[in-house]
Each structure stands twice: as structure tokens, then as C-alpha cells.
Amino acid sequence: MAQTIDDIAALCGVSRATVSRVLNGGPVSSVTREKVQLVLDRLNYRPNAAARTLASGRSGVIGVVMHIDPHLLFQDPYFSQLLQGMSDVLIEQDAGMMLWLATQPKEQLLDRILSMGMLDGVVATAYDVKDPLIDGLLASHVPTVLIGHRRPDRSASYVDIDHVHAADSVTSHLIRLGRRRIGHITGRRGTVAAEDRIVGYQRAMDRARLPSEGLIVDGDYNRPSGGAAAQTLLERGVDAIFSANDAMADGALEAIKQQGRRVPEDVALAGFDDLDFSAHLDPPLTTVRQGVRQQGREAANTLFQLLADRGGGPRRVILPTELVIRQSTVGGVQRG
Amino acid sequence: MAQTIDDIAALCGVSRATVSRVLNGGPVSSVTREKVQLVLDRLNYRPNAAARTLASGRSGVIGVVMHIDPHLLFQDPYFSQLLQGMSDVLIEQDAGMMLWLATQPKEQLLDRILSMGMLDGVVATAYDVKDPLIDGLLASHVPTVLIGHRRPDRSASYVDIDHVHAADSVTSHLIRLGRRRIGHITGRRGTVAAEDRIVGYQRAMDRARLPSEGLIVDGDYNRPSGGAAAQTLLERGVDAIFSANDAMADGALEAIKQQGRRVPEDVALAGFDDLDFSAHLDPPLTTVRQGVRQQGREAANTLFQLLADRGGGPRRVILPTELVIRQSTVGGVQRG
DNA sequence: TTGTACGCGTTATCAT
DNA sequence: ATGATAACGCGTACAA
Numbered sequence: 111m112a113q114t115i116d117d118i119a120a121l122c123g124v125s126r127a128t129v130s131r132v133l134n135g136g137p138v139s140s141v142t143r144e145k146v147q148l149v150l151d152r153l154n155y156r157p158n159a160a161a162r163t164l165a166s167g168r169s170g171v172i173g174v175v176m177h178i179d180p181h182l183l184f185q186d187p188y189f190s191q192l193l194q195g196m197s198d199v200l201i202e203q204d205a206g207m208m209l210w211l212a213t214q215p216k217e218q219l220l221d222r223i224l225s226m227g228m229l230d231g232v233v234a235t236a237y238d239v240k241d242p243l244i245d246g247l248l249a250s251h252v253p254t255v256l257i258g259h260r261r262p263d264r265s266a267s268y269v270d271i272d273h274v275h276a277a278d279s280v281t282s283h284l285i286r287l288g289r290r291r292i293g294h295i296t297g298r299r300g301t302v303a304a305e306d307r308i309v310g311y312q313r314a315m316d317r318a319r320l321p322s323e324g325l326i327v328d329g330d331y332n333r334p335s336g337g338a339a340a341q342t343l344l345e346r347g348v349d350a351i352f353s354a355n356d357a358m359a360d361g362a363l364e365a366i367k368q369q370g371r372r373v374p375e376d377v378a379l380a381g382f383d384d385l386d387f388s389a390h391l392d393p394p395l396t397t398v399r400q401g402v403r404q405q406g407r408e409a410a411n412t413l414f415q416l417l418a419d420r421g422g423g424p425r426r427v428i429l430p431t432e433l434v435i436r437q438s439t440v441g442g443v444q445r446g
Numbered sequence: 447m448a449q450t451i452d453d454i455a456a457l458c459g460v461s462r463a464t465v466s467r468v469l470n471g472g473p474v475s476s477v478t479r480e481k482v483q484l485v486l487d488r489l490n491y492r493p494n495a496a497a498r499t500l501a502s503g504r505s506g507v508i509g510v511v512m513h514i515d516p517h518l519l520f521q522d523p524y525f526s527q528l529l530q531g532m533s534d535v536l537i538e539q540d541a542g543m544m545l546w547l548a549t550q551p552k553e554q555l556l557d558r559i560l561s562m563g564m565l566d567g568v569v570a571t572a573y574d575v576k577d578p579l580i581d582g583l584l585a586s587h588v589p590t591v592l593i594g595h596r597r598p599d600r601s602a603s604y605v606d607i608d609h610v611h612a613a614d615s616v617t618s619h620l621i622r623l624g625r626r627r628i629g630h631i632t633g634r635r636g637t638v639a640a641e642d643r644i645v646g647y648q649r650a651m652d653r654a655r656l657p658s659e660g661l662i663v664d665g666d667y668n669r670p671s672g673g674a675a676a677q678t679l680l681e682r683g684v685d686a687i688f689s690a691n692d693a694m695a696d697g698a699l700e701a702i703k704q705q706g707r708r709v710p711e712d713v714a715l716a717g718f719d720d721l722d723f724s725a726h727l728d729p730p731l732t733t734v735r736q737g738v739r740q741q742g743r744e745a746a747n748t749l750f751q752l753l754a755d756r757g758g759g760p761r762r763v764i765l766p767t768e769l770v771i772r773q774s775t776v777g778g779v780q781r782g
Numbered sequence: 783t784t785g786t787a788c789g790c791g792t793t794a795t796c797a798t
Numbered sequence: 799a800t801g802a803t804a805a806c807g808c809g810t811a812c813a814a
Binding site for chain 2: 786791
Binding site: 112156157158159160161163164169171193194197201204206207208209210211214222224225226227228251 | 495547550558560562
């Protein structure tokens with residue numbers, strides 16, 4: 111049943127090398143090629159992947175590491191879209207995907223990935239500022255592309271968005287609307303996105319010479335924490351809130367309404383992510399759109415570029431974001 | 447950097463075979479074993495996976511095929527839990543997971559999977575009664591376990607629940623409550639689950655000599671279709687509705703309330719799945735709990751059993767379900 | 783218990 | 799353009 115390249119060669123009356131050439135697009139006369147191809151098709155021959163990998167040194171398989179709580183993984187469309195984006199490119203490139211989720215401790219996972227060998231490269235999501243898994247991956251000699259994690263030493267390849275800039279532009283938008291006491295609900299502290307967005311917020315506030323003391327309240331990216339943080343901010347008196355993501359903004363929206371305050375008249379509200387539901391909130395949410403699927407595509411592409419051009423330095427890709435203005439900040443005045 | 451088993455052997459002053467034995471747990475004197483192990487650890491040696499696969503015939507990698515719309519994949523916790531369950535077992539077994547989603551047509555995907563070779567086996571979700579991808583997988587000689595798909599010819603290994611029995615018990619529950627005009631909202635027709643649940647519903651109705659004509663309305667598993675179907679059923683006059691899943695039941699609940707009818711006083715409502723939100727609906731939803739994560743675990747375990755005992759016939763696993771009775775059928779009378 | 787030697791199915795190099 | 803033949807790194811009968 112499982113035939114080898116030698117069987118094909120014998121049937122065609124050519125050498126094994128020739129068959130290999132038609133398989134891999136080497137120089138073969140067109141007559142020979144057709145003859146061999148015919149047999150190949152007829153027997154539905156499939157080269158042995160392990161042998162191929164052993165001989166050539168590449169497997170056509172890349173690893174994808176998403177070390178996050180699986181519950182969250184499937185809750186948040188972010189990860190779904192990331193996966194889809196990568197999947198798109200892998201199919202184009204005729205490559206396979208090996209997936210690792212967070213069902214095990216990071217150290218153990220790292221060991222497992224490296225032991226798996228046979229991976230041409232790895233794409234890993236990394237959100238924490240410090241991450242032993244990422245450190246290990248980079249220390250190994252497996253070509254790696256990071257998503258969402260800019261390493262301070264700039265030695266790694268990554269794909270990310272400019273969180274600082276994006277947060278600055280949201281905050282500036284609120285400032286331009288005349289808001290003065292603008293609160294910020296942060297993401298989970300210790301993540302790159304949370305820290306950078308704080309910096310962006312801070313930068314915009316400082317530039318406008320507005321006070322931000324006591325106006326930064328920690329959240330954890332989850333909806334409930336947004337409600338709690340909003341509560342706190344309302345007590346401290348704010349006329350606008352910039353939430354580090356849409357999920358928390360949703361929670362904040364509920365809390366604000368519950369206090370009998372109007373959005374945006376009393377409190378303008380902005381989020382980050384532009385999730386599906388964000389456009390359908392009441393009122394629709396002003397937010398930052400980051401093309402997540404595109405990030406996934408870009409990450410995979412970057413990895414393939416890395417593989418094609420070894421020796422080339424690390425590749426760093428910063429994807430653009432888009433401020434999506436809706437009624438939660440501009441009320442009925444404009445339609446966005 | 448990348449050392450081979452020969453390097454280790456040389457460093458230890460033993461033969462390659464001995465190193466291989468300590469690696470794979472063969473018969474080695476304890477002194478030799480320790481000596482070799484020491485070097486192994488010190489050099490952090492990792493055997494080449496491709497060579498290993500080529501020589502031994504097994505790769506330690508299994509394929510997981512979920513040919514469903516990626517959007518749905520991450521929307522419905524069902525898939526997340528399935529994946530987690532499989533992941534659990536794979537880790538125990540020290541195996542890797544190769545994941546394929548539905549980013550490509552089924553025929554093409556099949557070809558890709560088979561070309562990937564080097565897979566020890568495959569777990570595939572299969573919901574349609576007829577599915578060329580599944581047919582191809584079974585026709586190939588890759589050990590395969592199906593989830594959610596009982597083949598009529600009984601030649602395949604699968605893990606599933608007894609949809610007929612479960613649907614029967616839900617319907618019987620409604621009948622015991624004195625309901626007489628019980629409607630059924632089906633899942634997407636052509637899926638095994640939808641068809642089997644219809645059979646179970648039908649069976650219970652027939653046994654009680656209750657009419658079911660015109661009381662079966664097609665849905666598609668999605669929430670909106672549940673609302674539409676409920677509308678139709680209300681017009682036809684029902685005092686109970688059994689929805690083929692919770693998402694549609696949620697839609698139905700909304701529709702029923704919108705008509706000013708009370709649940710369960712006017713219309714009792716039951717679903718299927720026991721999703722997270724089901725217990726928090728108003729009123730909490732009576733439904734069927736199927737241990738999805740357990741299904742995932744079971745599927746992976748079944749595959750490993752299959753691999754351990756080749757030649758053994760197909761393995762069929764039917765997992766139990768549990769009727770979860772809540773206020774959407776029993777009102778305030780009982781608490782469940 | 784240990785070592786020898788061959789085979790796994792390709793790719794790639796070097797002649798021809 | 800094609801054909802020998804040597805790797806690739808490991809597992810495993812078989813022999814010692």
C-alpha cells in the first residue's frame with residue numbers, strides 16, 4: 111500500500127533521483143516528467159514526510175504557541191482571528207500548523223516544543239513583559255516570531271501594533287472634544303499592551319497639561335473589572351473614560367448607566383479592539399480597530415521570510431491601527 | 447550545537463545502541479544508564495524527531511480536524527472544550543497535536559492531511575451525515591476516531607452521545623409534566639445530532655400517543671433560528687418546546703416572552719448542551735448536559751487505544767448524558 | 783548487558 | 799537531462 115519513491119522509479123524505468131526531481135521541480139525533460147507524473151497520479155503516491163524532513167532539513171510544519179487560558183482563548187475573538195490569519199498563510203505556503211495551548215506550565219511547554227524538533231519555526235503570542243517561555247524560545251535556535259511583544263533588546267522578530275500611539279490618539283480625541291477629567295482603565299498590569307497604553311494615555315494628557323493623578327485604575331481585560339473600575343472613576347469625577355479594551359468598556363458602560371449618567375453627554379467612553387459587539391452597543395462604542403487577522407497573517411509571513419532569508423537580522427513589523435469614532439464619544443452630533 | 451546520538455555515544459564510550467536504549471527504556475545496566483543519562487542531561491540532548499519517526503514508524507503526533515467555520519469554532523464553547531479535552535490526553539501521552547481548521551475545501555484538506563504523513567492518527571469532528579472528508583479519512587489507512595458521527599456501517603471508531611435517548615428523555619420529561627402539544631426545533635438538518643434528536647423526540651411522542659404533525663420546525667443551531675422557529679410553533683399552538691440546542695432555546699425564550707407568554711406556565715422550554723449561560727437565563731433552562739471536555743478526552747484516549755492495539759476492531763464509545771431540570775420547565779414548583 | 787550492522791525513504795552531490 | 803551513491807539520525811534484529 112505505502113509505496114516508496116523507488117517503486118515509482120522502477121515502474122517508470124527511471125532512477126530514483128529523477129522521480130525526486132519531478133516531485134520537487136528539478137530539471138527534467140518534459141517527456142520524462144509527464145511519464146513519471148502519470149504514474150505518480152495513478153498510484154496516488156505520497157512522499158514520506160519523515161524521510162523528507164530528515165533528508166532536507168525542513169518539515170513544512172510550523173508551531174503556534176498560544177499560552178493563554180483556553181477558556182479565554184475561545185471567549186475572545188481576538189485569538190480566533192489570529193489563528194485564522196496564520197492559517198490563511200500556512201495554506202498558501204502549503205505548510206502545517208502544530209498548536210500548543212496553555213494546558214501545561216510554561217517551562218514544561220518549552221521543553222516539549224523544543225523536543226518536538228522538526229519544526230521549521232514558531233509563532234508565539236506573548237503578552238507579558240517578562241516571559242520565560244519566550245526567553246527559552248529565543249534562546250533556542252528555532253526561528254521565532256512573536257506577536258504582541260516587543261523585546262527591549264530588539265533582538266527578536268515580532269509583529270505588533272503601536273499601542274502607545276494608538277492610546278495617545280484615543281486620548282487626544284477625547285481631549286479635542288473638550289473633556290478634561292479623562293480616566294483610564296488599564297489592561298492587566300505586566301502585559302506589554304497594558305503598560306504601553308498607559309504610556310500613550312499619559313503622554314496625551316501631559317501634552318495637554320491635564321492632570322492624570324488618581325485617574326488611572328487597574329483592570330484585567332475582563333468585562334467585570336471594567337464595571338468596577340468605572341465605578342471608582344465616577345466617584346473621583348471624570349467626564350471621559352478610555353478603557354484599555356472593549357470588553358471592559360462594555361462593563362464600564364453598564365456601570366455608568368446604572369449610575370444614571372449619560373454617555374456621552376456626562377461621560378464619554380472609548381475602548382480598544384473594535385470587537386464585533388462594539389458597534390452594536392448603546393451607544394455604539396468609539397474604539398481602536400486593530401486588524402487582528404492581518405496580524406496573524408503578518409506573523410506567519412514574517413516567519414516564512416525569516417526562513418527564506420536565514421542570517422538576515424530580526425524582522426520587526428508594526429501594523430497600523432485605526433481610530434473608529436462612534437456615538438459613545440461624539441453623541442448624536444456626528445455619525446461614525 | 448545539534449548533536450547526534452553518535453556524539454553522545456562517543457562521549458560515553460558506549461555504542462549508539464546503548465544510548466538509544468537508555469533513551470527508550472531498553473535493558474541497560476544501571477551504572478551505564480546513569481553515566482549516559484548524565485551526559486544526556488549535561489548536553490541537553492534532544493533526539494531528532496524526523497529520524498526517529500522514520501526509523502520507528504511513529505511520530506508522536508496526532509492530527510485534529512475540525513472542519514467548521516472558524517468563526518463558529520471560537521464562538522461556541524463546545525469546540526473549545528473538545529480541544530481542551532484532547533489536549534489533556536495528548537499531554538499525558540506526551541504527544542503533539544496538529545490542527546486543521548476549515549480554511550479550505552474538504553477535498554483539499556483531506557489531501558493535505560494525507561500528504562502530511564507522519565501522523566500516528568487523526569481525531570476528526572464530523573457532524574454531517576454524509577461527509578467526503580470523513581469518507582476519505584476512513585478509506586485511508588490512518589487510524590481515525592470520529593466525534594459526533596456514527597457511521598451506518600459501524601466500521602469506524604467514534605465517540606458520541608446517544609442523541610436519540612437524550613432527546614427521548616427530554617421529551618418524556620415534558621410529557622410527564624402534562625404537556626401535550628410539544629414542539630421541536632431541530633438542529634441543522636443533515637447533521638447526525640439533528641436527525642437523531644428528531645428521532646428521539648418522535649419516539650417519545652409516539653409512545654405517549656401524542657401528535658407531532660406540524661410540530662417539528664427546522665432550525666440551524668444558531669440563536670436567531672430558534673426565535674423564528676418558536677414564533678412558528680406558537681402560532682400553531684404549543685404548550686412546550688424542545689429545542690435541539692441551548693443557543694436556539696435562548697432565541698426561543700426571547701420570542702416567547704415577546705409574545706407575552708410566560709415560561710414555563712404557558713410554554714415549557716427545554717434545550718440541549720447546558721452551556722454556561724443556560725443556568726443564568728430567566729428562567730434557568732432545562733437542558734441536557736453532555737460532558738464535552740470528557741468527549742474530547744475520550745476521543746483521544748480511544749485513538750491511543752487504537753494505536754496500541756492495531757488489528758483490533760473499531761472502538762465505539764457512547765458517553766452518558768444528563769437531564770438537567772431547571773425552572774424553564776418546572777417553574778417555581780421545584781428547584782433544580 | 784552490550785555492540786554490530788542494516789534499514790527507514792528521501793534529498794542532494796557528483797559524475798556522466 | 800539523468801543516474802549512482804552518499805548522507806540524514808535513529809531504531810532494532812541479531813550476534814556476541
